[in-house]
Amino acid sequence: MSFQIEYDPPAIGSLIPLRSRNSDEPGAELIEDLGAILVEKGLITNEMVPKVQPKVHKIQLSEYIYKKPIRKHKEHWVDGGNQIAVIHPETYLPFLINSSGSKICRLCDGERSIGDIIVEIKAEWNFVPEKNLVKDIIKILLLLEELDFVEFEG
Secondary structure (H helix, E strand, O other), rough: OOOOOOOOOOOOEOOOOOOOOOOOOOOHHHHHHHHHHHHHEEEEEOOOOOOOOOOOOOOOOHHHOOEEEEEHHHHHHOOOOOOOEEOOOOOOEEEEEEEHHHHHHOOOOOOOHHHHHHHHHHHHHHOOOOHHHHHHHHHHHHHHOOOOEEEOOO
């Protein structure tokens, strides 16, 4: 009997909602849906469009594959076994990293490149499509960098 661990895409949570600065505006989809409904019902003539259009941020894997992520502020990291918590050094807000994100964080030692991390994670979750896995790894690492928890060397 084979047992397969369910894949949970890497994520970070806190007491406040978290989004990368490159992600969609939080209410944009809701505003667009509401606008379409009001036009359909004849209550307005032009659809509402959010004032801030989301920026598309394209990342080339080749730009990052050899970079070596390393965790910063080591005294602020608490490894609870399955998950890691990090206390932000400036705001003292706690951030919780789910189990798959924690596995990635543990590999951020400044010795392994992002390519090495991808190979190790892919070996564990070989049932997840490689494209999805690579995208998830890059996204979590960039978010950790944006939060000032990780920096890239090399």
